[in-house]
Amino acid sequence: xxxxxxxxxxxxxxxxxxxxxxxxxxxxxxxxxxxxxxxxxxxxxxxxxxxxxxxxxxxxxxxxxxxxxxxxxxxxxxxxxxxxxxxxxxxxxxxxxxxxxxxxxxxxxxxxxxxxxxxxxxxxxxxxxxxxxxxxxxxxxxxxxxxxxxxxxxxxxxxxxxxxxxxxxxxxxxxxxxxxxxxxxxxxxxxxxxxxxxxxxxxxxxxxxxxxxxxxxxxxxxxxxxxxxxxxxxxxxxxxxxxxxxxxxxxxxxxxxxxxxxxxxxxxxxxxxxxxxxxxxxxxxxxxxxxxxxxxxxxxxxxxxxxxxxxxxxxxxxxxxxxxxxxxxxxxxxxxxxxxxxxxxxxxxxxxxxxxxxxxxxxxxxxxxxxxxxxxxxxxxxxxxxxxxxxxxxxxxxxxxxxxxxxxxxxxxxxxxxxxxxxxxxxxxxxxxxxxxxxxxxxxxxxxxxxxxxxxxxxxxxxxxxxxxxxxxxxxxxxxxxxxxxxxxxxxxxxxxxxxxxxxxxxxxxxxxxxxxxxxxxxxxxxxxxxxxxxxxxxxxxxxxxxxxxxxxxxxxxxxxxxxxxxxxxxxxxxxxxxxxxxxxxxxxxxxxxxxxxxxxxxxxxxxxxxxxxxxxxxxxxxxxxxxxxxxxxxxxxxxxxxxxxxxxxxxxxxxxxxxxxxxxxx
Numbered sequence: 001x002x003x004x005x006x007x008x009x010x011x012x013x014x015x016x017x018x019x020x021x022x023x024x025x026x027x028x029x030x031x032x033x034x035x036x037x038x039x040x041x042x043x044x045x046x047x048x049x050x051x052x053x054x055x056x057x058x059x060x061x062x063x064x065x066x067x068x069x070x071x072x073x074x075x076x077x078x079x080x081x082x083x084x085x086x087x088x089x090x091x092x093x094x095x096x097x098x099x100x101x102x103x104x105x106x107x108x109x110x111x112x113x114x115x116x117x118x119x120x121x122x123x124x125x126x127x128x129x130x131x132x133x134x135x136x137x138x139x140x141x142x143x144x145x146x147x148x149x150x151x152x153x154x155x156x157x158x159x160x161x162x163x164x165x166x167x168x169x170x171x172x173x174x175x176x177x178x179x180x181x182x183x184x185x186x187x188x189x190x191x192x193x194x195x196x197x198x199x200x201x202x203x204x205x206x207x208x209x210x211x212x213x214x215x216x217x218x219x220x221x222x223x224x225x226x227x228x229x230x231x232x233x234x235x236x237x238x239x240x241x242x243x244x245x246x247x248x249x250x251x252x253x254x255x256x257x258x259x260x261x262x263x264x265x266x267x268x269x270x271x272x273x274x275x276x277x278x279x280x281x282x283x284x285x286x287x288x289x290x291x292x293x294x295x296x297x298x299x300x301x302x303x304x305x306x307x308x309x310x311x312x313x314x315x316x317x318x319x320x321x322x323x324x325x326x327x328x329x330x331x332x333x334x335x336x337x338x339x340x341x342x343x344x345x346x347x348x349x350x351x352x353x354x355x356x357x358x359x360x361x362x363x364x365x366x367x368x369x370x371x372x373x374x375x376x377x378x379x380x381x382x383x384x385x386x387x388x389x390x391x392x393x394x395x396x397x398x399x400x401x402x403x404x405x406x407x408x409x410x411x412x413x414x415x416x417x418x419x420x421x422x423x424x425x426x427x428x429x430x431x432x433x434x435x436x437x438x439x440x441x442x443x444x445x446x447x448x449x450x451x452x453x454x455x456x457x458x459x460x461x462x463x464x465x466x467x468x469x470x471x472x473x474x475x476x477x478x479x480x481x482x483x484x485x486x487x488x489x490x491x492x493x494x495x496x497x498x499x500x501x502x503x504x505x506x507x508x509x510x511x512x513x514x515x516x517x518x519x520x521x522x523x524x525x526x527x528x529x530x531x532x533x534x535x536x537x538x539x540x541x542x543x544x545x546x547x548x549x550x551x552x553x554x555x556x557x558x559x560x561x562x563x564x565x566x567x568x569x570x571x572x573x574x575x576x577x578x579x580x581x582x583x584x585x586x587x588x589x590x591x592x593x594x595x596x597x598x599x600x601x602x603x604x605x606x607x608x609x610x611x612x613x614x615x616x617x618x619x620x621x622x623x624x625x626x627x628x629x630x631x632x633x634x635x636x637x638x639x640x641x642x643x644x645x646x647x648x649x650x651x652x653x654x655x656x657x658x659x660x661x662x663x664x665x666x667x
Contacts, residue, residue: 006050007082011129015122021115022119033118033119055087060082084515084517088513094129103490104117104257108255117154121258125261137189137201144182151267156253157254174237178233178236183234184233185227188227213226228278238270240268275332276337279519289335290420300429317355324436327429330410330429333425334524337518341518346500349394349402349493363486364381378448385448395436397553402496405540411549441556449564502537
């Protein structure tokens with residue numbers, strides 16, 4: 001089977017399963033539906049492995065499958081680019097999706113929308129694969145919009161819940177804002193490069209580097225800078241960078257399997273992948289790289305702070321995703337594209353693991369998600385606890401777990417960078433190490449350690465209890481370990497969360513794994529400078545345990561242990577001491593309130609003005625009612641003339657004849 005056929009199998013296998021289950025799922029039954037979708041993704045994963053082996057042997061493919069539209073010299077095609085960057089993403093997406101599919105059997109067992117959910121997640125996998133396998137901007141945009149559309153369906157899957165409807169609409173609208181910038185960037189590419197094909201555009205990019213355009217007034221703007229920033233606005237929406245991050249925490253309203261799929265390996269990584277793919281363009285604009293660096297650093301630090309004050313177990317993991325996406329974005333900004341993709345890969349494994357572990361806890365707790373109502377789960381759920389420990393250690397960056405290698409490489413790359421803003425970024429990513437370790441183990445200790453708090457009332461921000469409806473977990477009905485369809489994916493994800501770092505750091509960062517699929521100019525090549533100090537995994541580990549990030553991570557773990565196990569009364573005292581700072585964090589920097597007041601409120605105000613003035617006064621009042629009034633006045637006048645009396649008609653005729661004679665004489 002040639003690589004083109006393999007690419008078609010990878011993309012179409014999940015699509016076929018999704019269509020069949022979507023149309024005939026209820027007739028096929030639950031078992032047939034889930035095994036059909038799992039088979040589709042499994043075939044995609046196995047075909048991705050074969051494609052990866054072909055690419056490793058040097059068989060890179062770049063070609064069109066068919067031409068969708070041709071106009072003059074311009075052609076819009078559907079095609080595939082199968083190179084080292086693509087196959088890396090194909091493997092990550094298909095493997096994590098396969099684990100999520102298997103896990104879903106246990107998590108969604110009692111849901112009436114069981115077959116519909118499987119159809120959606122298979123369609124989501126197809127959309128993401130089309131995005132990463134594209135060889136042109138048209139197909140990239142198709143996959144880009146498709147993952148956004150299916151995410152709307154999945155986040156709002158439980159559509160009977162108002163919060164789920166609100167969250168899905170919020171995600172859809174936030175992504176539309178980013179996608180507007182993305183479309184502008186693609187439009188500039190088409191206008192000046194005359195093509196949407198990656199190879200053609202990248203070949204012409206150096207010639208366009210000195211081109212300027214006028215956006216307003218006489219000011220000259222660099223074409224490459226404007227194009228790259230517009231494309232990055234799209235990445236900010238998909239990869240949830242400040243200020244377009246607001247949709248992602250609310251996406252937790254969807255079922256846990258889709259939280260894992262969206263946050264680990266698919267939708268949120270689309271922006272990271274796109275910028276890495278566009279490295280031949282971004283390398284030609286230092287201003288764009290600086291913007292990417294600063295936005296990423298701001299996201300990494302500010303979202304990490306929010307993870308500290310969250311009590312919903314899924315939202316803690318969600319804010320950690322936002323922070324880690326910030327790390328990846330910083331890596332892109334300092335031209336360490338390989339490090340960004342490396343962290344994307346390791347993060348996909350341990351973040352999917354943490355989400356699915358959180359879902360396992362939620363199942364055991366009868367869908368309770370409040371960390372303050374957990375505790376002591378370690379002895380009831382040993383497999384979930386062990387895998388959650390692995391995920392937390394990887395997230396915190398403790399060696400030899402996968403997150404240590406990718407995160408440490410990013411920090412070193414930022415330290416070596418000279419891009420404007422790298423100093424601020426270095427401080428942000430270093431501070432983020434301590435905070436990440438703290439909130440990761442805060443979640444672990446609150447959920448699995450300490451005394452059980454299942455029957456205790458939850459507490460709000462002021463420490464007062466609530467008499468919320470309890471979910472049925474008590475001393476007489478303690479939690480129990482999840483079924484094998486839940487725990488097996490946890491174990492399988494824990495394995496790469498341990499070894500993927502030390503196994504792949506050398507080929508991916510210093511061994512030329514990505515080849516020509518990533519372009520870095522010599523003056524920006526921080527990984528080359530880092531590679532000159534590379535002496536193997538062992539030396540990297542030894543250097544890591546003597547460096548500041550490692551000790552900051554240990555300090556974060558120790559602080560979490562002291563606050564939540566050794567001295568559990570301390571967090572409440574610190575909360576009261578923090579006062580306004582805690583209020584600011586608890587309200588998520590008031591970003592949602594500002595958006596509701598300014599954008600949503602502003603839209604409602606404009607709509608009300610248009611309704612009251614435009615619709616009621618102008619359209620209805622002037623045109624509709626005005627026309628009726630004119631007709632009424634004319635009718636009243638004519639009514640006096642058509643009275644039924646002969647002399648009135650004679651008088652009217654005389655006046656008419658007089659008027660006609662006057663006009664004729666005058667003419």
